[in-house]
Amino acid sequence: MPITYLDGPRLKDSVIAGAQRLIQMQEHLNNINVFPVPDGDTGTNMALTMRSVAEGALNCKDASVHAVSVALADSALMGARGNSGAILAQFFQGLSEGLNGKTRADMGGFASAVNVAAKLSREAIAEPREGTILTVIHDWAEYIHARWEKVADFPTLIHDSLNAATESLNRTPEKLKVLAKAGVVDAGAQGFVHLLEGILHFMQSGKIERIARGILSFGNVKAKVEEAPEDITFQYCTQAFVVGKDIDRQTLKNRLRELGDSMIVAGSNERVRIHIHTNEPDTVFAIASEYGELINSKKDDMRGQHTRAHHDPAAQTVAIITDSSCDLPGDDFIRYNVRMVPVVVAFGNKSYIDKVTITDRDFYQQLAASTVNPTTSQPAPGDFKEVYLDAAQNHREALAIILSGSLSGTLQAAQLAAQTVHNDVNIRVLDSKNVCVALGLIVREAAEAAESGASLAEVEKRAEWAIKNVRLVFMVEGVEALMRSGRVSRLRGGMARMLNLKPILTINTEGKAQVLAKAFSSRQARKKLVEIVKKEARGKRNLRFMVAHANAPETAAFLAGQLRKHFELRDVPITSVSPALGVHAGPGAAAIAFLGE
Known part of the structure; x- marks a missing residue:
């Protein structure tokens, strides 16, 4: 049956699927990060932003497309990280304004809403540059606005507009010389295209799941960037979230303009996300606090990030893999690029992907209301194989640290899968002999060792120490x-x-x-x-x-x-x-x- 309108649940599931796809491609985006600063964190920042958006979507129970879009906008603004994350936050803010008052949106209403989203995304940037995520968002929105009357349904519209966005992405090196020199496309723009890929996958299949490796073709593509931290004029990527009343974003933008570059002031007149590259982060925080309460603030040393990202092309050669019984604060999974193979949770005939399509809040609400007791099923060897092959795209070796073999057959599935991919990646599988946050501490210990550039043997030794001592x-x-x-x-x-x-x-x-x-x-x-x-x-x-x-x-x-x-x-x-x-x-x-x- 053709999909000719978007209601709240469809928008929610589409964005969750898009977030999954973008998070899956986090490492590739980090590898091609060049503009505005080659600090190797665009993928991480976009993944953290979209994780926040996905959680907001999962927790929204309203059926109207406007209510869901507001939840997306609020979550994006709260969780926005980095330059591209702040732009995504303003994109979702614009989308919610474009869908204002709508219970459902037909293709014409959607076309108008994405035009508003593209316009507000550009307005949030103090000095917008062509050849970035802004260009691809604009070209994608323009295509939708021009073509929506000529297609039959949403899957066709998203499919065709994805092609237009991909063409725009491939032209980004023509518009930014720094991209052409590094031999890559813009990382933020690529992230937006990945978001659309996930949305299309859901539109066509009706499923939210890890997208098959078959469409991945990036291998070990990495930007050609020389290590030169001294070339970074403004040292700190500075971010703040302000809550107040009648916030004048334009005045705030004007006051911050002289303190640095890559400035974004996104949000509404009550909640604002600030992003700027500066040498005076404390001054930024002081000015921001004049406009309301400073909910959170952070500054990242981009010179240090640049050095870590580019001093050794094979710095982190070991991928870390676990299953969803590993409990860590959500940001740690993304911060350390830990790959997770999820368990399936079921209430009768209704199945969910653990930590992906069901949150803890959803689970306990269903548990209280359901007359059917929930059950779990372990991942299949094929699920592990898919994640192993995904890791092989950017790593020569991997360490899988799995739920106690005495509690589940998950360990056996991980071991069987490892035997099938030995020609693609060197996988070691460890029995954590634990679960929950104990497994989380073991995984984090291994991830920190891997991030420091330790060899597989060294990472494995550190994990084994943690297993014995946790x-x-x-x-x-x-x-x-x-x-x-x-x-x-x-x-x-x-x-x-x-x-x-x-x-x-x-x-x-x-x-x-x-x-x-x-x-x-x-x-x-x-x-x-x-x-x-x-x-x-x-x-x-x-x-x-x-x-x-x-x-x-x-x-x-x-x-x-x-x-x-x-x-x-x-x-x-x-x-x-x-x-x-x-x-x-x-x-x-x-x-x-x-x-x-």
Whole structure:
């Protein structure tokens, strides 16, 4: 049946699919990053921005296309990173303005909305340059506006306009000499084209999934850039998010103009995202704070980023791969370019891709409303093979660190897949003998080693050290989920329910769950959990902690607060457990993982 209109759910799913495609191509975008500064982070910044957009989309339950577009715009503005991320934020802001008041949009309404989006994207830039993402957005929007009446449906319109955007992308080196010299197209523009590729894939297939490797043809393309950090005039990529009332964006733009270049002031009269390359980041923050509350701000040293990106073409030769039972703050997956193979979560006949098409919030809402118990299924060897081959595009070697083999068959699937790709990439597969944030700490340890340029043997050695030394202690609020998944027998589970027991568990050296203690109330369980961690972490140096929870943010905040106070820590990261783990742990579960020397 032809798709002749966009409603909220269609727009939401299309953008999520586009975000998945862009995130998949993050590393390639980093490799071709030349303009405005060759600091090798365009892919990371666009991926972080679109991850925020995708989360906003997933959490929006409204069916109107305008409400979804507002959620996209708000999430993009909050999560925008870097030059291209700020432009994307203004693009979504314009799209929401163009769709204002619409429950659904036909192709004519969509054409008008993308024209508004293209116009506002350009207006946000102090000194717009041709041959960048702005050019491709403009050419794409112009094509849609000129052709929408001549096509039958949205898939055809997106297909044909993608071709126009790709042609515009291929012309970017003609418009920016720095691109021609480096032998690449503009990275931001390429990212926008990848976004459209994901949208088209969803329009044609109706599925949100990793796009097959068959259409990837970039290999190890990397911009030809000499290491010359001294050529970067303005050292700091400075970003700020301001919330206020009646913010005069033009006046703000004029005040910041003399402080640097690559300036973008995006957003509305109540919320503004600022991006500028400058040598005076503190002055930027001071001016921004005059217009409202400074919600977050950051400055990145682009000279340092440039040196790390270009001093050694093979600096990070080892790719890091894991599965979705690995819990890390979402930005860490992108920051360290960790590839993830997702588990499938199902409610009856309805299946979801863990951490991709279902968020933790969605999962617990469905769990409360559903009459069907959720289940999980491990990734197939083919799922791992696809990710391995994707890694082979830019890496000679890879390390896969997988959920405990004693808890799941996922490890076996990863090992089988590794045997099929040995001619493409050298893959080592490690049994983490753990799960959740403990697996997260192991993966982050390996990723930091890989980022530093360590060899596969060195990264593997560091991961093995982390596997031996990491500790996970967790509590569950009830045993019902453990009984459903077969982790606890009906007899023992029935007794625990009768006594209102709150088990406190760990993962032992064999990678199996083991009961450490029992409590008779949630409050007592939290206190016992903290005391166990204090005792076991005593005497260790350089401690790293992480807290996870299953729809229990107050419990997580309590645990993190206790850790900060006792160990005199500035921060303890908190993250949600994956929906797949939530199936087995149940609502109210919470965990502490720590790693020390």
